Amino acid sequence: MKNRHLIQLLAPMFIMTVLYVGVSQLGVFLYEKITSVSFIQNAEAASVDLSGKTKKQAIKLLETKVESWKGEQEIMLSFDGRDVLLESDAIAFHFKESVGALKEQGNSPLIVSIDEAGLNGFIEERFPGYHLDQFPGLQKRIEDATSMLKVEETINLDEYFEGEENVFYAGELDKIEVTPGLSSFIDANPVIDIPANARFSFLEFLDSNGSSVSSPDDLGPVASLLYELILHTDLAIAERNISTGLPPYATLGLEARVNPVTGQDLVFMNARDSAYTVTFSLHDNTLKAQISGMASPYEYKVRTTGKKEYPPRVVKQFSAFIPQGVLATTQEGKKGRLITVYRDKYSSDGDVIDEERISEDFYAPANRVEIWPLNAAETDATQSDDVSVQDQEDEDGSSESDSEGSTEGIREDSPEIEGDDAAPADEEEGAMDEQQSPDGNKNGTADKKDSSDVKTATKKKKEEK
Structure with a gap:
C-alpha cells in the first residue's frame, strides 16, 4: 500500500x-x-546567390560551384619567362565556415586554406631553383583569388620575389679627364640609393644633396656610367639626353648628358618593391661603378644594331690674307654616327623572353672648314668646270661637241677673254649655269650667249677647223 x-x-x-x-x-x-529556413535577402558567397536557401542547400550549391570552377579556372602563375596553370589540389575550401560567416548583405568570400607544403612542391617543380619562401605574400594572393572563385587571372611572381643581395652590373670609364668638379662629386656621393617604387631624377638628387657641381662636363662621365648601369637592370628610362657630339670618354649608344643650367636630366623609374644601390669610385683617370640590389631571376643585356657613319663635308672659304700655297683649317671635320640600342631580357635558362628598344642615337657630322688663298678660287672654279664638262660628255655621248662649247675652250682660244681681268668670275658663273640646267644639257645664261667675246671665240674655233 x-x-x-x-x-x-x-x-x-x-x-x-x-x-x-x-x-x-x-x-x-x-x-x-x-x-534557419532561409538567408537574408541578397546574401552571396563568391558571387553565388544563396538567397532563400537553407544551410544544407547553400553548402551543397557551393560544393557544386567549386567543383565546376576547378575544371574551368585559369589562374596562371607567371615567372622566369614561363606561365603555368595553378593546380587547385593544394587549396582547401571550408563550406560550413563560409556559410556561417556570410554577411547580411553583399558578396562574401569563401573561407579557404592552402597547404604550404603542396604549394612549395608545386613551385619547386614548375620553377626549378625557386621555393615558396622566396615569394612572401604569394600565398595570401592566391587565397584572395580562389576565395572569390576567379576564373581568369595572372599572378606575376616577380612582384613577390625576394632573393639575396646581388651585383647586377659593374662598369668603368677609363682615360677620362678628372676635373675638380668630378672629383668633388664622387667624394660627396660615393653611394646613390634608388628607392623602391620611386622615381629618380639626377637633377633632383643634386638639389637634395646641395651639390655645387653645375658643369655638364663634370657630370657627363657620372651620368653616362650611371645610364650604362641601369640599362642592365629593369629600371625604366623616363628621360635621357645626349650631347651634340659624342664625348671622348663615352661609348656610342651609352652616353647621357645632364646639365642643371638647361634642365637636361636623367630620369628613371624603379617599379620593384626593393631598392637599388649604386656605388662610385675614382682611381687615377678611371671612374668605376656598380649597381646592386635584391637578386632577380632575369638578366638584362644591352644590344646595338644599325651602326652607321657619315663622313664630314669640306667647306672651302677664300681669303686675301692667306698666302699662296698655304691652307688654313678653322674647324676639323668629324664623322656623324648613328646607332640603335636595345635591352634584352633573359630567363634563368638563357632564353630571350623580351626585347625593348631603348633609343636611336644620332650625332650629326661636323663640317671641315678650310680657308684657301684668294687666287686659289680660280683654280677651284676651273676644276669644277672640268668635272661639269666630263659629266656632260658622259650624258650626251659626244665629247667633240662639248669641247667646242666648253668655257675651258673659250679661255684657251679667245684673246678677248685671256686679257680680261674678270674672266675667272665669268667662267665660274658659266660653270654654275651649266650644272643647274634642268634638262641635263649645258645651257649658258642669256647674257652669256649674247656676249661678243663668246661669239668671237666660237668663230675662231670654226676657222681653225
Whole structure:
C-alpha cells in the first residue's frame, strides 16, 4: 500500500518533469528550424546567390560551384619567362565556415586554406631553383583569388620575389679627364640609393644633396656610367639626353648628358618593391661603378644594331690674307654616327623572353672648314668646270661637241677673254649655269650667249677647223 501511494505521488512529478524538459528542447529545436529556413535577402558567397536557401542547400550549391570552377579556372602563375596553370589540389575550401560567416548583405568570400607544403612542391617543380619562401605574400594572393572563385587571372611572381643581395652590373670609364668638379662629386656621393617604387631624377638628387657641381662636363662621365648601369637592370628610362657630339670618354649608344643650367636630366623609374644601390669610385683617370640590389631571376643585356657613319663635308672659304700655297683649317671635320640600342631580357635558362628598344642615337657630322688663298678660287672654279664638262660628255655621248662649247675652250682660244681681268668670275658663273640646267644639257645664261667675246671665240674655233 505504501509503495502504491508513493508511486501515485511521484508519477505526476515525473510526468511533469518529462513534459517540461521535452517542451523546452522541442522549443529550441523548433526555433532553430524556423530561423534557419532561409538567408537574408541578397546574401552571396563568391558571387553565388544563396538567397532563400537553407544551410544544407547553400553548402551543397557551393560544393557544386567549386567543383565546376576547378575544371574551368585559369589562374596562371607567371615567372622566369614561363606561365603555368595553378593546380587547385593544394587549396582547401571550408563550406560550413563560409556559410556561417556570410554577411547580411553583399558578396562574401569563401573561407579557404592552402597547404604550404603542396604549394612549395608545386613551385619547386614548375620553377626549378625557386621555393615558396622566396615569394612572401604569394600565398595570401592566391587565397584572395580562389576565395572569390576567379576564373581568369595572372599572378606575376616577380612582384613577390625576394632573393639575396646581388651585383647586377659593374662598369668603368677609363682615360677620362678628372676635373675638380668630378672629383668633388664622387667624394660627396660615393653611394646613390634608388628607392623602391620611386622615381629618380639626377637633377633632383643634386638639389637634395646641395651639390655645387653645375658643369655638364663634370657630370657627363657620372651620368653616362650611371645610364650604362641601369640599362642592365629593369629600371625604366623616363628621360635621357645626349650631347651634340659624342664625348671622348663615352661609348656610342651609352652616353647621357645632364646639365642643371638647361634642365637636361636623367630620369628613371624603379617599379620593384626593393631598392637599388649604386656605388662610385675614382682611381687615377678611371671612374668605376656598380649597381646592386635584391637578386632577380632575369638578366638584362644591352644590344646595338644599325651602326652607321657619315663622313664630314669640306667647306672651302677664300681669303686675301692667306698666302699662296698655304691652307688654313678653322674647324676639323668629324664623322656623324648613328646607332640603335636595345635591352634584352633573359630567363634563368638563357632564353630571350623580351626585347625593348631603348633609343636611336644620332650625332650629326661636323663640317671641315678650310680657308684657301684668294687666287686659289680660280683654280677651284676651273676644276669644277672640268668635272661639269666630263659629266656632260658622259650624258650626251659626244665629247667633240662639248669641247667646242666648253668655257675651258673659250679661255684657251679667245684673246678677248685671256686679257680680261674678270674672266675667272665669268667662267665660274658659266660653270654654275651649266650644272643647274634642268634638262641635263649645258645651257649658258642669256647674257652669256649674247656676249661678243663668246661669239668671237666660237668663230675662231670654226676657222681653225
